[in-house]
């Protein structure tokens with residue numbers, strides 16, 4: 476996998492719903508697993524190959540790995556620390572691959588796939604700090620998804636989330652103004668009927684009745 480593609484791909488991975496993918500279009504899950512294999516850059520003789528292949532039959536296992544990636548990227552987005560404990564395995568340096576595009580010079584013979592994924596993801600984050608610092612968390616409360624910001628101060632992962640927040644804010648302020656106008660109109664109507672010495676009770680505000688969805 477090309478270097479520029481690595482972190483965008485990791486961010487995409489962190490947002491994958493494995494069960495939905497398994498039920499979706501027929502090629503989607505195999506495609507993701509193919510990309511996972513490309514990204515890990517496993518040697519053909521590595522035992523982990525079998526574990527990657529098995530993911531196709533076991534979306535729950537894949538989801539557990541994705542959740543850990545999301546946790547890791549979330550820690551980066553929130554500028555918090557992340558801890559992975561692993562046991563066993565070895566690291567092999569293939570100096571012939573140093574500096575080659577797409578190939579990993581270091582290969583990890585980890586005990587399990589989750590360890591391997593986390594270790595490779597940690598490496599990638601560390602290797603491209605500039606891109607890693609663009610990892611952000613969407614500020615739309617119903618999303619909070621992780622995304623790779625394209626510009627500084629980008630708060631939302633998509634236009635959809637930005638619009639959602641904007642319309643919520645609009646509804647809230649607009650709703651308050653509308654309620655105020657209604658109260659004012661009511662007050663005037665009562666004044667016309669009864670003269671100036673009647674207090675008008677505040678009516679319950681519209682958004683408290685569940686208009687603010």
Ligand SMILES: [Zn+2]
Nearest residue numbers: 613618632636
């Ligand atoms: Zn979002």
